[in-house]
Amino acid sequence: MIPAAFEYVRATSLDDAVAKLKAAGSGAKLIAGGHSLVPLMKLRLSEPGTLIDISRIPGLSGIRESGGKIEIGATTTHHDIAVSKLLRDKCPMVAEAAAEIGDPQVRNRGTIGGSIAHADPAADFPAVMLAVDADIIIKGKSGQRSVKASTFFRGFYDVDLTSGELITAVQFEPITSAAYVKLHQRASHYAIVGAAAALVVKGGVIESARVGVTGATTHAIRLPGVEKALAGKKADGVAAAVQNAAADVPDVNVDLHASEDYRKAMIPVFVRRAVERALGRS
Numbered sequence: 001m002i003p004a005a006f007e008y009v010r011a012t013s014l015d016d017a018v019a020k021l022k023a024a025g026s027g028a029k030l031i032a033g034g035h036s037l038v039p040l041m042k043l044r045l046s047e048p049g050t051l052i053d054i055s056r057i058p059g060l061s062g063i064r065e066s067g068g069k070i071e072i073g074a075t076t077t078h079h080d081i082a083v084s085k086l087l088r089d090k091c092p093m094v095a096e097a098a099a100e101i102g103d104p105q106v107r108n109r110g111t112i113g114g115s116i117a118h119a120d121p122a123a124d125f126p127a128v129m130l131a132v133d134a135d136i137i138i139k140g141k142s143g144q145r146s147v148k149a150s151t152f153f154r155g156f157y158d159v160d161l162t163s164g165e166l167i168t169a170v171q172f173e174p175i176t177s178a179a180y181v182k183l184h185q186r187a188s189h190y191a192i193v194g195a196a197a198a199l200v201v202k203g204g205v206i207e208s209a210r211v212g213v214t215g216a217t218t219h220a221i222r223l224p225g226v227e228k229a230l231a232g233k234k235a236d237g238v239a240a241a242v243q244n245a246a247a248d249v250p251d252v253n254v255d256l257h258a259s260e261d262y263r264k265a266m267i268p269v270f271v272r273r274a275v276e277r278a279l280g281r282s
């Protein structure tokens, strides 16, 4: 399949990317790894007039720690996240989720910024960003702003981002008592159901929990009922606390990979596995 004709320009800096977005108007799209956008263009589901390549902007990729937070630049590839020693030591869930994305080609080109901007309902990073309570850092012509992951993901391929803006980074506090597990679709590795849990644990008791799921509905969401039920529980109380996890999920997805009933059955199973793995790390 051949995409519709388009102009291609390469941004040399963040300011240049913002200026090029403004100049090209609503027909422009950013391209980072291209692993979600190019398939859509080939199917002519997306026909941008101009592609603005942000993949080589100096400083836009990389993983660093400062001021007690970990920051991952938007064009950091899934592979670089998967092998990051900083993440493996201080927030292993994020590295492990990256290592489970797609295949080596996808991990070598796909970026975290592209993944969360695209917000595929079955993508892994959105659930993980919800569980670490990430701040999404966004730049546009009116300056920089920061949005919590909990409000960034709004609906089916719908995020809090306007056409003149780009994601520059995600930031979150390190947490080791966290885990991501998924039931993956065998060919693509996208999540049929994926669950990310981040726990604050004292003396074997869960003080608080953040639980995100993906693949389950139109977009990644947190599970407030499960989070509430987990507070105050020890390991032997986890199964009961998560058994109604599917009740927190509206409009459960149905597709050729899984029926509504199957997903509803798998949601508590994978939430429980994520919580138990996170608890085991506390």
Ligand SMILES: Cc1cc2nc3c(=O)[nH]c(=O)nc-3n(C[C@H](O)[C@H](O)[C@H](O)COP(=O)(O)OP(=O)(O)OC[C@H]3O[C@@H](n4cnc5c(N)ncnc54)[C@H](O)[C@@H]3O)c2cc1C
Binding pocket: 029, 030, 031, 032, 033, 034, 035, 036, 037, 038, 039, 054, 074, 075, 100, 101, 102, 103, 106, 109, 110, 111, 112, 113, 114, 115, 116, 117, 118, 120, 122, 123, 124, 125, 161, 165, 166, 167, 168, 188, 189, 190, 191
């Ligand atoms: C075969 C295959 C298997 C896959 N399996 C998985 C999987 O198991 N799990 C999973 O989570 N994903 C999977 N993916 C998706 C993959 O992770 C993509 O790389 C990712 O979703 C998009 O990142 P990208 O850098 O390629 O974005 P692109 O394709 O370049 O862009 C995607 C969208 O995001 C926008 N965008 C890109 N960067 C930014 C930015 N910094 N700011 C604002 N907007 C931006 C673009 O304009 C475009 O609309 C798979 C993809 C393929 C092709």
